[in-house]
Amino acid sequence: MSSTVGAVKEAYIALTGETTKAVDLAKDTVDLGNPPRKGITTDHGVYVSDTDNWLKAADGRGTGPSLLEDQIAREKIMRFDHERIPERVVHARGAGAHGYFKVFDNRASKYTFARVLTDPSRITPTFVRFSTVQSSRGGADTVRDVRGFATKLYTEEGNWDIVGNNIPVFFIQDAIKFPDVIHAVKPEPQNEVPQGQSAHNNFWDFAGLTPETAHMVNWVMSDRAIPRSFRMMQGFGVNTFTLTNAQGKRFFVKFHWIPELGVHSLLWDEALKISGQDPDFHRKDLEEAITTGAYPTWLFGVQVIPEEKENDFEFDILDATKIWPENLVPVEIIGEMILNRTVDEFFTEVEQVAFCTANVVPGIGFSDDPLLQGRNFSYFDTQITRLGVNWQEIPINRPVCPVLNHQRDGQKRHKITKGVNYWPNRFEQTGPVPAKEGGYADYPQKVAGIKQRVRGTKFQEHFKQAQMFINSLSDIERAHLVSAYSFELSHCDDPTVYESYTKLLQNIDFDLARLVAINVGGPVPDKAIHPNPGHKATRISQFDFAPKEPMIKSRRIAILVADGFNLGEVVAIRSLLGAGMATTWVVGPRRGPVYPIGEEVEKGVGYNADHHWEGQRSTLFDALIIPSGAKHAQALADSGRCVHWVREAFGHCKPIGALGEGVVFLREAVKLPGVQFAANLSNDNVTTSYGVVTTGQYDLGSAAADIFTIQQGE
Numbered sequence: 001m002s003s004t005v006g007a008v009k010e011a012y013i014a015l016t017g018e019t020t021k022a023v024d025l026a027k028d029t030v031d032l033g034n035p036p037r038k039g040i041t042t043d044h045g046v047y048v049s050d051t052d053n054w055l056k057a058a059d060g061r062g063t064g065p066s067l068l069e070d071q072i073a074r075e076k077i078m079r080f081d082h083e084r085i086p087e088r089v090v091h092a093r094g095a096g097a098h099g100y101f102k103v104f105d106n107r108a109s110k111y112t113f114a115r116v117l118t119d120p121s122r123i124t125p126t127f128v129r130f131s132t133v134q135s136s137r138g139g140a141d142t143v144r145d146v147r148g149f150a151t152k153l154y155t156e157e158g159n160w161d162i163v164g165n166n167i168p169v170f171f172i173q174d175a176i177k178f179p180d181v182i183h184a185v186k187p188e189p190q191n192e193v194p195q196g197q198s199a200h201n202n203f204w205d206f207a208g209l210t211p212e213t214a215h216m217v218n219w220v221m222s223d224r225a226i227p228r229s230f231r232m233m234q235g236f237g238v239n240t241f242t243l244t245n246a247q248g249k250r251f252f253v254k255f256h257w258i259p260e261l262g263v264h265s266l267l268w269d270e271a272l273k274i275s276g277q278d279p280d281f282h283r284k285d286l287e288e289a290i291t292t293g294a295y296p297t298w299l300f301g302v303q304v305i306p307e308e309k310e311n312d313f314e315f316d317i318l319d320a321t322k323i324w325p326e327n328l329v330p331v332e333i334i335g336e337m338i339l340n341r342t343v344d345e346f347f348t349e350v351e352q353v354a355f356c357t358a359n360v361v362p363g364i365g366f367s368d369d370p371l372l373q374g375r376n377f378s379y380f381d382t383q384i385t386r387l388g389v390n391w392q393e394i395p396i397n398r399p400v401c402p403v404l405n406h407q408r409d410g411q412k413r414h415k416i417t418k419g420v421n422y423w424p425n426r427f428e429q430t431g432p433v434p435a436k437e438g439g440y441a442d443y444p445q446k447v448a449g450i451k452q453r454v455r456g457t458k459f460q461e462h463f464k465q466a467q468m469f470i471n472s473l474s475d476i477e478r479a480h481l482v483s484a485y486s487f488e489l490s491h492c493d494d495p496t497v498y499e500s501y502t503k504l505l506q507n508i509d510f511d512l513a514r515l516v517a518i519n520v521g522g523p524v525p526d527k528a529i530h531p532n533p534g535h536k537a538t539r540i541s542q543f544d545f546a547p548k549e550p551m552i553k554s555r556r557i558a559i560l561v562a563d564g565f566n567l568g569e570v571v572a573i574r575s576l577l578g579a580g581m582a583t584t585w586v587v588g589p590r591r592g593p594v595y596p597i598g599e600e601v602e603k604g605v606g607y608n609a610d611h612h613w614e615g616q617r618s619t620l621f622d623a624l625i626i627p628s629g630a631k632h633a634q635a636l637a638d639s640g641r642c643v644h645w646v647r648e649a650f651g652h653c654k655p656i657g658a659l660g661e662g663v664v665f666l667r668e669a670v671k672l673p674g675v676q677f678a679a680n681l682s683n684d685n686v687t688t689s690y691g692v693v694t695t696g697q698y699d700l701g702s703a704a705a706d707i708f709t710i711q712q713g714e
């Protein structure tokens with residue numbers, strides 16, 4: 001019965017995008033496509049007939065001093081002057097979307113009685129905000145940075161926020177260090193430089209002097225910090241939380257989001273270029289995927305350690321600079337999250353959404369993780385500065401269940417409460433009383449200790465997992481790590497800084513330290529300080545997350561054309577790729593009509609190009625196809641931009657497909673380095689020094705033809 005209810009709800013949500021939260025938000029949503037009343041009004045509701053001219057003491061020519069008495073103009077200007085609120089002190093730049101969460105069955109009931117994690121008939125409305133950390137709101141999306149992955153689950157028992165990142169560990173172990181690490185990474189105080197980068201003296205100075213950052217810094221220098229899309233990143237709750245089951249037994253837990261599409265990154269060169277070409281690349285990508293129906297989906301998993309096994313590991317399981325290696329503690333998949341609705345208004349939803357790690361529901365609790373303990377204080381506090389003390393009343397933040405208590409007043413209080421504002425009171429029969437059942441019960445943890453400022457014994461070791469991280473990467477990922485360290489440390493001009501960090505790397509891996517030191521002018525080591533024993537963990541390399549079946553869902557594929565291209569092929573390619581839920585984009589000499597074979601330029605009907613060669617570069621696409629057509633191929637060959645387009649796509653390891661004269665263009669004009677073209681294109685799999693050239697029969701309907709693709713190994 002309950003799973004039928006779930007299926008019906010799911011179908012309804014898929015159709016309408018409406019969860020209980022969507023219905024709740026609708027109460028506060030004005031649809032200007034269908035306004036409740038026609039005509040502009042003031043904020044106090046009076047119709048305004050002229051919003052373009054300030055009231056003036058006008059002379060005969062219609063000019064004269066503007067009058068301060070114009071309350072309509074004053075209201076308009078004063079409202080505008082106060083439109084901005086303080087941006088988040090970290091994670092200022094972000095994008096968000098709505099969706100829902102559900103569990104597959106009740107298997108997690110052995111760990112928790114939280115209904116959201118155990119009742120498969122539930123569809124829990126969810127809002128997710130992805131973010132970068134370092135830059136201000138106006139930064140760029142594809143910078144090298146940690147990505148925030150904050151999830152608000154509007155459960156029937158209240159809001160549960162998992163405020164995570166796309167990297168499973170954190171820079172520091174104790175929350176008291178947070179202002180230091182953030183001051184160090186943020187733009188330097190004397191000149192507000194740099195924006196969207198950790199490549200500067202202060203960050204590397206701090207990191208070099210704070211070895212607990214070493215593991216996380218490795219992750220940030222890896223490809224994880226330049227994701228291809230928000231939809232292709234993992235999410236981690238990072239901190240250790242707890243779950244309590246119906247029998248009162250407690251477990252330590254870490255939360256994981258695993259993307260259906262696999263974990264993919266940009267190349268650094270792509271990331272740099274996209275930062276300039278399209279700084280909003282990731283937020284547009286999220287919107288595009290949802291509006292084209294390729295709903296971003298993550299599996300939800302938990303790593304669980306029973307309380308009695310807390311001390312069985314060589315690391316402290318409460319130390320946020322350590323992962324729980326999946327080969328020791330596997331991730332158990334229990335549910336999924338699907339994002340299926342874009343926001344209606346950025347400010348009221350994405351800017352005003354406010355998370356707090358302390359927002360948990362019965363069955364879920366905290367641990368003594370010293371980072372989490374401090375976070376539980378910080379988030380509520382920061383929301384008071386950004387949004388005011390009544391931040392949880394704002395529509396995007398308010399729970400879908402009723403909120404009743406004796407908290408009152410404060411700026412921007414919305415709710416009008418009838419009755420007294422204290423407990424106990426004489427109205428017990430009618431007013432809210434402490435819940436007899438279902439109330440949040442703190443786990444009766446035994447605590448005894450000496451009051452002191454300390455760090456746990458096992459917290460003192462900082463390099464073993466940093467080594468394990470490097471060892472677990474593929475060769476190409478490791479090479480990227482060396483390049484990233486070299487880029488960042490080359491941007492530090494103070495020798496104290498880059499020399500001390502290259503020395504620190506000697507604690508992690510000899511080759512890494514040596515290669516980076518050579519590149520950036522640091523002291524080149526002749527032996528390792530802490531020899532790297534070579535231990536590895538599974539599911540650290542991004543290659544370990546490839547979907548079981550390769551898929552092109554939501555991939556952006558460019559079809560490069562000039563006048564005289566083969567239209568039949570383009571139509572067939574689009575329908576073929578569209579069936580796999582990829583999006584195709586015709587990029588031509590102009591946006592608007594481009595004329596295929598058989599049509600006279602500017603006189604035919606033409607076929608609409610979505611973009612102009614100059615306007616959208618190859619960096620913004622995942623793959624490239626060039627159809628046949630002699631005149632078109634010649635025009636592409638005559639254009640330096642087009643030749644560069646293809647060379648750049650090749651340099652970024654993108655699959656390139658071509659048909660007929662498109663292949664001639666590739667062979668004779670683009671001249672891809674290292675690619676040998678077979679004389680007879682029907683030869684299969686011609687191996688080249690850079691990649692694999694394949695030809696094959698693809699079913700392009702009427703345009704059935706040999707299509708020729710170049711795919712590089714990595």
Ligand code: HDD
Pocket residue numbers: 088089090091094129130131147148149150163164165169170174175176178237238239320353354355371374375378379382383
């Ligand atoms: Fe934090 C925002 C993630 C440690 C204090 N943090 C913020 C956001 C994310 C994280 C995703 C943006 C939420 C949004 O989209 O609105 N933070 C983390 C993770 C951490 C972490 C995964 C380590 C496990 N944070 C951390 C510490 C402190 C803070 C140790 C302070 C002691 N974080 C904040 C904050 C922010 C914030 C200052 C700024 C805006 C906000 O909270 O809402 O309170």
